[in-house]
Structures are given as structure tokens and as C-alpha cells.
Amino acid sequence: MLLYDTHNGRHLHFKSTKALQIVNKIYENENLGSIEIDTSDMSNLETHNFIDTIVINGMGKLQSQQEYPVKPVVLLPILSLNFDVDKFKDITNAELCLARDISNYLLDVNIILNNSCNQHCSQCQNYHKQFFCCFKDSSTEKMNQQSLIKILRQINYYPVRTINITGGNIYQYQHLELFDITNVNTKKEFNFYVHYLNYQENHYVDNHNIHIIVNFPLNISRLRDVKSITKGKNVKYHLIVEDEEQYNMFESTMSEFDIEDFEVHPCYNGNNSFFFEENVFMSKEDILDNNTSMREIFRNQKMNANFFGSLYFFPNGEIKANPNEETIGNLNDDGIVDVINTEMVKNTAWRKIRFCEPCSNCLYQYLCPPLSNYEKVMKRNNLCKVKF
Ligand code: SF4
Ligand code: SF4
Structure with missing residues (x-):
């Protein structure tokens, strides 16, 4: 997995399965860009190392639930074009043109x-x-x-x-x-x-x-x-x-x-x-x-x-x-x-x-x-x- 910060070009490569699981979970729609990590997750070395690395590199943030009881919402960027031709496959060219x-x-x-x-x-x-x-x-x-x-x-x-x-x-x-x-x-x-x-x-x-x-x-x-x-x-x-x-x-x-x-x-x-x-x-x-x-x-x-x-x-x-x-x-x-x-x-x-x-x-x-x-x-x- 490549994590790439478009703000400054910083990039991190990961092979860890735990890291992949965490990122996939963050991207699940219902999670709105943030997930809960508890102490038992952090006791896993792979998870711990991954979280540390992304926090140190400014690619993620760890917040204490005691300090911030409301779950943060991160709006993840998704690609949505005004004109995506694939959306128009079912209509005729003439309609597309009009x-x-x-x-x-x-x-x-x-x-x-x-x-x-x-x-x-x-x-x-x-x-x-x-x-x-x-x-x-x-x-x-x-x-x-x-x-x-x-x-x-x-x-x-x-x-x-x-x-x-x-x-x-x-x-x-x-x-x-x-x-x-x-x-x-x-x-x-x-x-x-x-x-x-x-x-x-x-x-x-x-x-x-x-x-x-x-x-x-x-x-x-x-x-x-x-x-x-x-x-x-x-x-x-x-x-x-x-x-x-x-x-x-x-x-x-x-x-x-x-x-x-x-x-x-x-x-x-x-x-x-x-x-x-x-x-x-x-x-x-x-x-x-x-x-x-x-x-x-x-x-x-x-x-x-x-x-x-x-x-x-x-x-x-x-x-x-x-x-x-x-x-x-x-x-x-x-x-x-x-x-x-x-x-x-x-x-x-x-x-x-x-x-x-x-x-x-x-x-x-x-x-x-x-x-x-x-x-x-x-x-x-x-x-x-x-x-x-
Ligand atoms: S580095 Fe770029 S050009 Fe080379 S295989 Fe990957 S995507 Fe293709
Ligand atoms: S068109 Fe004439 S000048 Fe241009 S590359 Fe061909 S041979 Fe050369």
C-alpha cells in the first residue's frame, strides 16, 4: 500500500496486513474517515507501528475519546465528475450532445x-x-x-x-x-x-x-x-x-x-x-x-x-x-x-x-x-x- 500526501508529496509504503485493514476501514462509507482504535488494537505491534508512523508523518491523527467524546468526521475526497461519460452510456449520442x-x-x-x-x-x-x-x-x-x-x-x-x-x-x-x-x-x-x-x-x-x-x-x-x-x-x-x-x-x-x-x-x-x-x-x-x-x-x-x-x-x-x-x-x-x-x-x-x-x-x-x-x-x- 502507498499512502501519498498530496499536500507535500510525502509518501509511505506499507506491506502490513493490519495497516491495509485500518485504511480500508477508514474508507468504509459509514465510518466517515475515522475509526475507533482501542488499547487491545494498540497492543499489536504492526498496528502500533503503523499508527505511530502516520501520526508522526502528519497523515493521520490519534484523539483521545475522553477529550473528544464526539466522533470526528473527515470528508474523504472522492472522484465525481460533472461530466463522466460512463454515466451516459445508456443514452444516445444526440442526447449526450444536447x-x-x-x-x-x-x-x-x-x-x-x-x-x-x-x-x-x-x-x-x-x-x-x-x-x-x-x-x-x-x-x-x-x-x-x-x-x-x-x-x-x-x-x-x-x-x-x-x-x-x-x-x-x-x-x-x-x-x-x-x-x-x-x-x-x-x-x-x-x-x-x-x-x-x-x-x-x-x-x-x-x-x-x-x-x-x-x-x-x-x-x-x-x-x-x-x-x-x-x-x-x-x-x-x-x-x-x-x-x-x-x-x-x-x-x-x-x-x-x-x-x-x-x-x-x-x-x-x-x-x-x-x-x-x-x-x-x-x-x-x-x-x-x-x-x-x-x-x-x-x-x-x-x-x-x-x-x-x-x-x-x-x-x-x-x-x-x-x-x-x-x-x-x-x-x-x-x-x-x-x-x-x-x-x-x-x-x-x-x-x-x-x-x-x-x-x-x-x-x-x-x-x-x-x-x-x-x-x-x-x-x-x-x-x-x-x-x-
Ligand atoms: S510506474 Fe507508472 S509507468 Fe511504470 S508501471 Fe507503474 S504506473 Fe506504469
Ligand atoms: S516533412 Fe520534410 S522537413 Fe519535415 S520531417 Fe519530413 S522530410 Fe523533413
Whole structure:
């Protein structure tokens, strides 16, 4: 048993049966968070030690019945969501849709404008499955102008704040004028993800946030040019690393170029498990030292904070809740509200929690960060070094 104090991250592990019995009893509804311990209970060493430990660590309190004759009531936190989709299983999707303003569930929109690009990044097909990044395929498909207008029109009426845009090479897309600052809702944040080898000055793109993707092999002079022509613009760098050597080189390049706003994205290429085990996988200490709040623990029981609220719009009109999952709608046939509804009921990504082994049998199931796309591409259910 793990006892975890969300107030300060303090944690205690117990194997004692007595300890388990006491905690289970405290959680019985009729006990309202407090139970009677008498002197004969305390004469048991296991019970005594357990009570002492939780009192010393501020996780429980022992009160004398003589001093406090009225049984104390402790309101134990329980998870109860206003909108728990499992409660709605018996009603139709239409009713579900009418019952709630589900447009609030859409948090970010990801638009892929085209699939063509003249660069030859060796891991192109891996990047976008792990983090938001440009990618190309043989289809050379482009998002139909009317489809893009349809997305932008619909999200205008949604509370969604973040719109991420990428391609292939987005500069090969012919309707970038639709993102002109005078055409879009400026209360929303538009982020353009562009590979540094493809970057070019473009009025429609540069008035928004520019996210420059950089990978190896590194073309230093090109990076220097991009840094210079984007000076004064709203730029963030995204560095893709596959091993420690690349990480170290990026670190020194960023410091040499005086770039502070950057994010590092580890990329699994099928042969760098060791790099992931050493640098990405969490140890028991990492999990326990990350002071997890009660809110996060409850959240991890019901939804996936990495995936929840995202929709991906592909050039061929397909809509997904996650690039690695099945299609849940089509731009030509479905409104965004229908797609949100489908995802809430079908759950291809938004509510995927750690319910598979080994996490389902693990004490840290809801303390751990939610499943990510790394688990998916690495074909495993956990990203940890915890030994069982
Ligand atoms: S620049 Fe982007 S789309 Fe082009 S090959 Fe590289 S990763 Fe793929
Ligand atoms: S097995 Fe799963 S829940 Fe347990 S520590 Fe590893 S990732 Fe977390």
C-alpha cells in the first residue's frame, strides 16, 4: 500500500496486513474517515507501528475519546465528475450532445495543410507519431481550400485557443492567405510548425507564432540564416534528438546562437531504446518526487491530459483525436461537434488511461504522467524503470 500526501508529496509504503485493514476501514462509507482504535488494537505491534508512523508523518491523527467524546468526521475526497461519460452510456449520442456544451472540450486544433516536402529527413515518418511535427507522404495531398475555410469558420465559435498548423512544406500550400491576420480571429493563437530547411519569410505565417523544427544532420549555416531572418519575430525552436551526442551538440549550438526559447523532443528511431531508458524513462524516485496534486491524481483516473481536447485535421479530410489512432470523422461529412461527441463516446485517445498491465497492477498507476505517443510507437504500456 502507498499512502501519498498530496499536500507535500510525502509518501509511505506499507506491506502490513493490519495497516491495509485500518485504511480500508477508514474508507468504509459509514465510518466517515475515522475509526475507533482501542488499547487491545494498540497492543499489536504492526498496528502500533503503523499508527505511530502516520501520526508522526502528519497523515493521520490519534484523539483521545475522553477529550473528544464526539466522533470526528473527515470528508474523504472522492472522484465525481460533472461530466463522466460512463454515466451516459445508456443514452444516445444526440442526447449526450444536447445535454452538454461539449464544444468546451475542444482545447486545441491541429491542421496539416499538405503532405509534400522536398527534404529527405531519414526519420520523417517517425517524428509526427511522437510529437507535433511536419511530415510527408507519397500522396502529395493538399487540404482543399473549402475544407480549411470550414475548419476556421467553425472554430471561430469555439472557445478553443490554440491552433497548430504544419505540413509537409507549408510554403507549397497555395491558400496561406486564409491565415492573414485580417482573416482570422486574433483572440486565438496560431502556431506554425516549420522545418528550418524549409523556412522562408512569409507575411501570412510570420505574423503568427513560428515554431522552427531542427533535426540532424545539422546545417549550421542554414540555421544561422534562419536565426537572422526571423530576428524580432515570435520564434520558438524544437530540437529533435535521437541520442546524447545530438543533445550535447544542440546544447552547445543553442548557447552559441544565444537561443533560449527551445524545446527538446526525444525521437525513438527503433534503435535507441538505451537513450530512452537513460533519459526519458522515469524511476520510482522521479515519480514520487514529482509532487502530484489531488487534482492530477483524480484526472489521471478519468482522462488523458496529453491527448484530451486535441483534434487533428488531415489534408484528405480525415479527422483524428490522435495521429496514431483511428479516424473519427471526415471534414466533408461531419461537424466538429459531431466529432467531439464521437470521441467522447468511442474514446480513441482522450480518455485513454493507464489501465493495461503493468500499470493496472502498479501502486503508481495514477501518480504517473498519462500515456503518451512514445508508449504507442515503442509498443509498450509503460515508460518507467520501476521493477516489480
Ligand atoms: S522537413 Fe519535415 S516533412 Fe520534410 S522530410 Fe523533413 S520531417 Fe519530413
Ligand atoms: S508501471 Fe506504469 S504506473 Fe507503474 S510506474 Fe511504470 S509507468 Fe507508472
